[in-house]
Amino acid sequence: MLSLDVPGLSREDLTIGIEGAVVRIESKADAKRAVRAAYEFPLAIDTSVSEARLENGVLTLKLGKLLPVSNVTQLPIN
Structure with missing residues (x-):
């Protein structure tokens, strides 16, 4: 779980991008204040089970892990 204080911003003011194990949170250009953060995790993020919630100026991300596939x-032995 990841929490970030973003007082004064609405859901429409923020974008969350996930690429592999990197999560980027940014405010849009026309937002009341600028927010820009990036976090890298040890395992890739499973977006199908992840969720974001904004309540009382606190953005909370619950991120699922993608388990590595072998x-x-x-190799046959001759």
Whole structure:
């Protein structure tokens, strides 16, 4: 879970971008105040189970982890 204080901003003022393990939070150009933050996590974020909530000036993100998938290929022995 990640929390960020953003008093005076509405849902429409903010954008949240997730790319792999990086979460970027920015205010739009016409917002009352400027907010810009980026966080990198050890595992990629699963956006299908993640959610964002804005209440009383506090943005809270509940982020799900994408578990790594093994790409091991078995090599036959001749």
